Amino acid sequence: MKILILFLFFISSNSFSDSKEDHLVLQTNSGVIVIELDSEGTPEHFNQLTKLVELGIYNGTSFSYALENFYVQLGSESERKHVFYPTQRNAIKEMRNEITTFKHYRRSVTMPSSPDDTLKGGQFVFTIALDRLEELDEKQTIIGFVVKGMDVVDNISLGEKKNDKLNKPIIINYANIVTKDAALSIYDNYHNNFFFSDIALFNSIVFFFIIFIQISQFYLKNKIDKGLANAINLTVFLFSVFSFLVYLYPFAQKSVFLSLIFILLLLQSFKMLSTIEQSRGITKKLNH
Amino acid sequence: MDTSQKNLYFVNPIIDYIFIGGVSTLTFVLMMLFIGNNYEVATIMTIVASLSWVCNNPHFAATTYRLYKSKQNMMQFPFTSFVVPFIVIAGIGASLYFPETVAPFFIKFFFIWSPFHFSGQSFGISMVYAKRAGYKMSSFERESLKVFIYSSFIAILFKVDMHFAESEHYTLKYAALNIPDWSYFSVLTIMCISGLIVFYQAYRWSKKNKKLLPPIVLLPAITHIVWFIGGSQHISFDAFVPFFHSAQYLFIAWAMQMKDISNNESQLEKITIKKSFIQTLMWFSFNCLVGAFMFEGIPLLFPYFNTSPLIGFGIVIAGVQIHHFFVDGVIWKLKDQSKKSALVVHISEYINTSAKLPEVKI
Numbered sequence: 001m002k003i004l005i006l007f008l009f010f011i012s013s014n015s016f017s018d019s020k021e022d023h024l025v026l027q028t029n030s031g032v033i034v035i036e037l038d039s040e041g042t043p044e045h046f047n048q049l050t051k052l053v054e055l056g057i058y059n060g061t062s063f064s065y066a067l068e069n070f071y072v073q074l075g076s077e078s079e080r081k082h083v084f085y086p087t088q089r090n091a092i093k094e095m096r097n098e099i100t101t102f103k104h105y106r107r108s109v110t111m112p113s114s115p116d117d118t119l120k121g122g123q124f125v126f127t128i129a130l131d132r133l134e135e136l137d138e139k140q141t142i143i144g145f146v147v148k149g150m151d152v153v154d155n156i157s158l159g160e161k162k163n164d165k166l167n168k169p170i171i172i173n174y175a176n177i178v179t180k181d182a183a184l185s186i187y188d189n190y191h192n193n194f195f196f197s198d199i200a201l202f203n204s205i206v207f208f209f210i211i212f213i214q215i216s217q218f219y220l221k222n223k224i225d226k227g228l229a230n231a232i233n234l235t236v237f238l239f240s241v242f243s244f245l246v247y248l249y250p251f252a253q254k255s256v257f258l259s260l261i262f263i264l265l266l267l268q269s270f271k272m273l274s275t276i277e278q279s280r281g282i283t284k285k286l287n288h
Numbered sequence: 289m290d291t292s293q294k295n296l297y298f299v300n301p302i303i304d305y306i307f308i309g310g311v312s313t314l315t316f317v318l319m320m321l322f323i324g325n326n327y328e329v330a331t332i333m334t335i336v337a338s339l340s341w342v343c344n345n346p347h348f349a350a351t352t353y354r355l356y357k358s359k360q361n362m363m364q365f366p367f368t369s370f371v372v373p374f375i376v377i378a379g380i381g382a383s384l385y386f387p388e389t390v391a392p393f394f395i396k397f398f399f400i401w402s403p404f405h406f407s408g409q410s411f412g413i414s415m416v417y418a419k420r421a422g423y424k425m426s427s428f429e430r431e432s433l434k435v436f437i438y439s440s441f442i443a444i445l446f447k448v449d450m451h452f453a454e455s456e457h458y459t460l461k462y463a464a465l466n467i468p469d470w471s472y473f474s475v476l477t478i479m480c481i482s483g484l485i486v487f488y489q490a491y492r493w494s495k496k497n498k499k500l501l502p503p504i505v506l507l508p509a510i511t512h513i514v515w516f517i518g519g520s521q522h523i524s525f526d527a528f529v530p531f532f533h534s535a536q537y538l539f540i541a542w543a544m545q546m547k548d549i550s551n552n553e554s555q556l557e558k559i560t561i562k563k564s565f566i567q568t569l570m571w572f573s574f575n576c577l578v579g580a581f582m583f584e585g586i587p588l589l590f591p592y593f594n595t596s597p598l599i600g601f602g603i604v605i606a607g608v609q610i611h612h613f614f615v616d617g618v619i620w621k622l623k624d625q626s627k628k629s630a631l632v633v634h635i636s637e638y639i640n641t642s643a644k645l646p647e648v649k650i
Binding site (some may be wrong): 027054055056059060083085086088171173174176205211235242245246249250252253254256257258259260262263266267270273 | 330367371375382386388389390392395396397400401404442445450454456458459460461463464465466467468471596597598599611614617
């Protein structure tokens, strides 16, 4: 019995630790970077970072500064293509340091805390160390460590630059804070080229929807309005067209030919959508 | 106002010109002359956001209200009334659940359909005024007008994708398609040629009928070009385009609403100006409230699954607008079985415009 209780406790504590959302996932142009945040050692920074991520501060922010074998740093608001919304800008505030026992080794992620620091840019910018940065010990807050995607960080630092500023900043397309398992899953999906895992699931749902509609129609064919049945058929067809378009979209971003096909298909589907009701006979019935 | 003019306008030349395109064209000219291309983004966005409460949001509400206000209307288009909401909810749900794969497509879909929908309205209103003016278009003339209006939408679609590798909607990134430079210029050329054909046909009609084709027939099309081609040259003006589109729609929807009230009132009597004023106020307030709910309340009803609240909000309001595009596709076809459609009659046929307003005692 004791063993069973201990086992259950182990399971529950283990699942509890795994369910904690403390992994920051940065999906960039060059790959995925996973950062384990120090939620216990730097709670204020963790809470603030969570808030900033939820507000989408990091979506569209880029890694703009780098020095080989030294550091990689995010750019400020002025280096973004789009400025922040007022709600986003208002959420950015100065933070006091939360110094822990961690030292600034390679992989450590640092957030400058004082406006007169050399690493300027506002209190959403952070730096990833590529080497030991002893001079920052006990001066700046270490908010976490890169646990996956250090190769991506290294590649960013190798980009062409002028005075530490990257000629082609690496944009963070999407940032979110998730559990460890979810973070590793996102990383694996990206790096194993399993890009279409979500799409495959989406398409399966559409596929089952099509089967469901067809079966329903088979059994209800004498009970439902013919026009309405046609409209449902057309919808199912459109579902499959849209499902195909979801597939096509990433490819259409690379090929001129496919992009034109994509637009043609989309316009054709708009046309069909606008005539979808004309195929049914209910208006006729009402009018007569 | 003579009879032909009466039949031509919904209210009168001034009001019709203001709402159908006069104000937006004038705003464009003034902004080009006096305001910089990228004038204080924050100020412009604040003005646009404020206007959306009294114009953009109510316009979405007015469309939805028009379809769902009676069983007869809903039963004319049961698919759009009952099935489409679930399709849209499915799209929103899939986007919220798959923010990295489905959501960018959903948003891209929205941003392509939105200008397409604007084009549909401009073409539809042009056709309404052509009918009112007694300008019976041949299929060639109609197609030329259609190409003229729709090619401006295609041109702007291509231009955006040519210039930006990525765009952002409430911080959600969605990638551009791979559009070559030649396609944009080709579409612009098509637009210019079809525009010339449209104006030549208008000239021929004027010559044949020995009177000038009323400019309001072509005003929606010209306004549309100002919105899209002009807007692409002036970012600040571009922010106001949805407002002008909404104002244009609300004007027509108001005329149709007044006609409906008149139908309900009596088959014989017209409604008084006082009553029309009160009804207008009630209708407008109702639409403002429902519009506010559609854009502030509905996003709160969805679980955001794997997205941030900001991205989730952006996805849901895109869904609300996609639903509007569906509904807008049918409301113009709603059959008014008792009388002539409000789209072809003057307000004096259902509002007693000859009566004086009662004096206001202070």
